[in-house]
Amino acid sequence: MLNLKICRTFLFLLCVVYSNGRNLLANKDDNLLSSRSLFDEKNKDHWKIQAQWTLRTKLDAPLNTKVAKNVILFLGDGMSIPTLAATRVYLGRKYGQTGEELKLSFETFPFTGLAKTYCVDHNVADSACSGTAYFSGVKANSGTLGLSGAVKRGDCEGQKDSDNAVTGLMDWAQRAGKSTGIVTTTRVTHASPAAAYAHSADRKWEADADLPRQGLRCEDIASQLVRGRVGSHIDVVFGGGRKNFYSRKDKDANGNFGYRKDGRNLIREWLAKKESQGVYPKYIENRRDLLKLDKKQYGSVLGLFASDHLPYNLEADIDDPSLSEMTQKAIEILSQNQNGYFLFVEGGRIDTAHHETKAQKALDETAELAKAVEAALRMVDPDNTLIVVTSDHSHTMSYSGYSKRGSDILGLANVKYNASDNLPYSTLSYANGPGYKPHSDFKRHNLMLDDMNNLNYTFPSMVPIARETHGGDDVAVFAKGPWAHLFTGNYEQNFIPHAIAYASCIGPGLTKCKL
Template identity: 75%
Template sequence: MNLWIILIVCWYGILCEVGCRSVHRYKQAPQNLFDEKNKEHWQLQAQWTLRSKVLAPLNKKVAKNVILFLGDGMSITTLAATRAYLGQQRGLNGEELKLSFEIFPYTGLAKTYCVDNNVADSACSGTAYLTGVKANSGTVGLTAAVKRGDCEGQIEGRHSVTGLMDWAQRAVKSTGLVTTTRVTHATPAAAYAHSADRRWEADTDLPSKGPRCDDIATQLVRGRIGSKIDVVLGGGRHNFYPKNEIDPEGYSGYRSDGVNLAREWLIKKKSQGRTPKYLYNRNDLLNLKVNEYDSLLGLFSPDHMPYHLEADGDDPTLTEMTRKAIEMLSKNKNGFFLFVEGGRIDTAHHETKARKALDETAEFAKAVEAAVRMVDAEETLIVVTSDHSHTMTYSGYSKRGTDILGFTNKLNASDSLPYTTLSYANGPGYKPHEKFLRHNLMLDDINHLNFTYPSLVPIVRETHGGEDVAVYATGPWSHLFTGNYEQNYLPHAIAYAACIGNGLTSCQSL
């Protein structure tokens, strides 16, 4: 059953239950509890929310399993717009809907700045929410003592930091990583790598002069943490193949050292006594018999995986990868830690392609919903958050149900030209003014999949935003995630709930 149907059914049941009690109290039931013009609609809705919060028990069990979902660039504005996007696809207004994780009982706000920048990138923020230490922009798995590009600082080692992936492995839990970007991209890299520059994904990316650092792909296969990850699913295959080799789908590799890291991964796992499987297409993933393997590497695209709206069916969806990862990891009696990234929300925003960004957010919500259905809610902590915001705004005074991706339906701007409900503070969607007038958007096909939404400031790639991001949590100790806190607090709270790491845990007495 689809997310929006579930929410409507649940709400209908709530209204019926509370409405029946209203019959006894008021002697007359409301005529239509779904009518927003009916005061009982809002009163009963608010009363149910209140009751659910008052009666919700605190789960203080140890979190056997942890799933951390990260919507890259998933700002609060993106969430609000995606609700409308989903609802309008199904003939509803949309604003009244909730995404799968928005029904989680506990919500907080995380502050995302880097040590050196007021607006975060995915590298420093990834280091914060995966290791518990804030870092400099562009660096992965290193303290702020290392500046971007400082290879010697990376090699030195004493500034390296580890986090949830390492702590879970030390607790003999299974670990997994799922992403729609390259598995060596900044966000997933923060789970296992230490790199002075997020761009050093393959050896070809390293500086030609000076000391040679281990690239991120190499660290995934040979590193102490990366080599122990049980499930890795995503894109970025070319970073694992040498330039003189063609991968299974006919694409050339990118590495300059002549090493085939995909083959090396298989050999290394077998030497550890494991039963590994390497995949590169959706069909093999869906048909995989999880009981026959204990290690899984899936590299489904040479670069980032395609946007959902452009996929041709040869690549698995985020939901499909998440399901398979949970199936694999759930075999461990000690539990697991799984990190799942919806990474193409971010890349779409950078291109100011709001349609793609909202659709990727909807796909992300589906993956969360799938995970919730598969795990035991009493023993699994699920946290959903973002690494940073974007500059997309949601403005105007349009009537309910107005196409979220279209024009506002109120008065035009003071220059008598229309404007879209969604726009960006900066980015490639900027178009020069003509005769002191804005570009007339009526001349554009705003319904096109690759329409770049208007931007105030011209820049090749739209930037991130600096405001706080939302955090949603359910399961053991999920009440720890309320309030406003630094982003690096997240892994400490997760570790407390799961009794992993070297800090305070729920298994210790204060």
């Protein structure tokens, strides 16, 4: 019998596929249902049925060419392909499976592609230039947001020149009369969400206090969310970064001081701005207020749930909303618009965990993104909602060794294959980062001495550096819904918003409605 509790988790377990495939093929050949278990991987029929079922589902999958009324763009910040593979095993062990055979919720989507992530001026992307690409359809320089490649990082005058500004999906959706929203586990002024609404020559200019010198009169990112043409019309904003919205002389409800030098309270300004637009707004700060929020009562909601980034899922408490909870509430609110909506959802702490080489946290945050995708799938109509799941860039984490199936992904590789110095190595490791451990007596550090199950364990790195860097490899793109087949193949990252705009009939370019 199948373990239904496991099958009902956000994991898409192959047991579901196999059970459907077995019923389908059993009608054709009862001999397949012999006494040998078809769930036994040593049985050749197990693999034949698996492959045949995959083939049949692909052959039977129709191409949806309807207009996408709604669009949800999910981003796993720093979610490399090795991160996906390792997360399957991490979850498998958590639910009593080996793990390698599992699929995350979005890995079941019918169409998959690869996006090239480099910036105009760098071969390895950061979250700012990549965010500009997948939001606006224009590649940019590293560290810049919502600006063309004509602007170098730190060029305030270039930022103020409107000819250099680029807009994208958030703006196009608003012009089409759709509701718009942002959900993130990072600061809402962080690079990825900021790329949706801001024009900044430096991603670090999140508050006025971040500007490098007096007299540099460029508008900071938090201010652009409240005052900007695109930012001020976003209907739902959920995430962290409360400190960037009020003065360093003031404290929030948790006793944390603000960060702004100009004395402004942008939360009050946001409320006033929304009221001037004829919208009844609501500001919230904790999970309790989020869950009890009446979707029909407020036209726009700003939720800043932490002074900085939201805590990692493994360290969150009862007052911290999960990515799934924020996603569900955002969909509830945005779905009230008869014209549809565009929603951006970011699992942003995958990236921060990788930078710290804390692989366990990175895998768990990836699992949280998969849960949020599944939560969205339960709420939307797949016939008129396009869901795209991707990443902005890779990381340097590798998944290596020859361990047995079901081995602890967070542990050591098979000791039978120790290195030539007869010391073990971990299955997961990084090319660079803070996990570097100095050699002693010309020998590598012995990982047997480490507590690798510690939540904050920094996994081994080859090169010592304070923060692990991004990787330059392509990232996966998963798509489901109207025109999802446009996302197959290998393409530049800036193609993504053009395909989304085509499917949803928004933006100035070619669309389904302009043929």
